[in-house]
Amino acid sequence: MKKQQLIDFVSKLDTEDTCEILAYLLKSAPDTRLHFLCGKIASGKSTLANKLAQRPRTILISEDEWLSTLFSQQITDLSHYIEKSRLIKNVLEAHIVKLVQAGNTVVMDFPANTPAQRSWLKSLADLANVAYVFHILEVDSNECKRRLAVRNQIGDNPFKTSEAQFDLITQHFSYPSSEEQLICRYEK
Incomplete structure (x- = not known):
């Protein structure tokens, strides 16, 4: 026609x-996307997520906001975080898929720092039948710790993460491998 x-x-x-x-x-x-991010604590994931969310028809969903609102006093160690994160993901999954299917771009400010986390985030794009953009922030641990100290001092994050907690969580961190077959966008 x-x-x-x-x-x-x-x-x-x-x-x-x-x-x-x-x-x-x-x-x-055609520009509807699901964005997700990989990077160590204080590598700039939330900063990038907030920047991406400034675009029209874009919704930001922040795991830290959900966790701090619903479970702030109940997360005292890594196992509590994993448990509460799983609950939030179970509640939000269908909602996120519907948001993307309705033509909204969704920025997931959730860590994509383990194969399981990345698999879940990619599955959202697959369920919604939309493209994804997987952002990777490569920042060395010393710089992340420096940023973390500043972030803790300013208090603009709902959680204060100690250097010991950073080290513990970073033990579980991995960049994606080729076996995961993800299309990656490296951020500077």
Whole structure:
């Protein structure tokens, strides 16, 4: 169908039909994406997530916000974090898929720092049948610790992470391997 034929066709439709067609076209917008991020604590994941979320039709979902709102006093060690994170993921999964299927880009400020975390995040894009952008922030541990000290001092993160906690959590951190078959975008 040529442009003029399309204009003629749309001009004959009533307002309700036109709105339905526009809603359908927006729902399947080609720039709809699911963004997720990999990087050590204080590597800049949340900063990048907030920057990405400034784009039109983009929604930011932050694990730290959900955890601090629902479970701030209940997370005292790594096992509690894993348990509460799993609960949040179970609740949000279908909702996130629906948001993306409705034509929204969603930025997941959840760590993609282990194969299991990355698998879950990629599965959201697969379930929604949309493309994903997997951002990797490569920042060395010493710089992350320096940033972490500043972040803890400023208090702009709902959780204060000690250097010992950083070291413990970093033991579980891994960049993606080729076996995971992820398309990666390296950030500077």
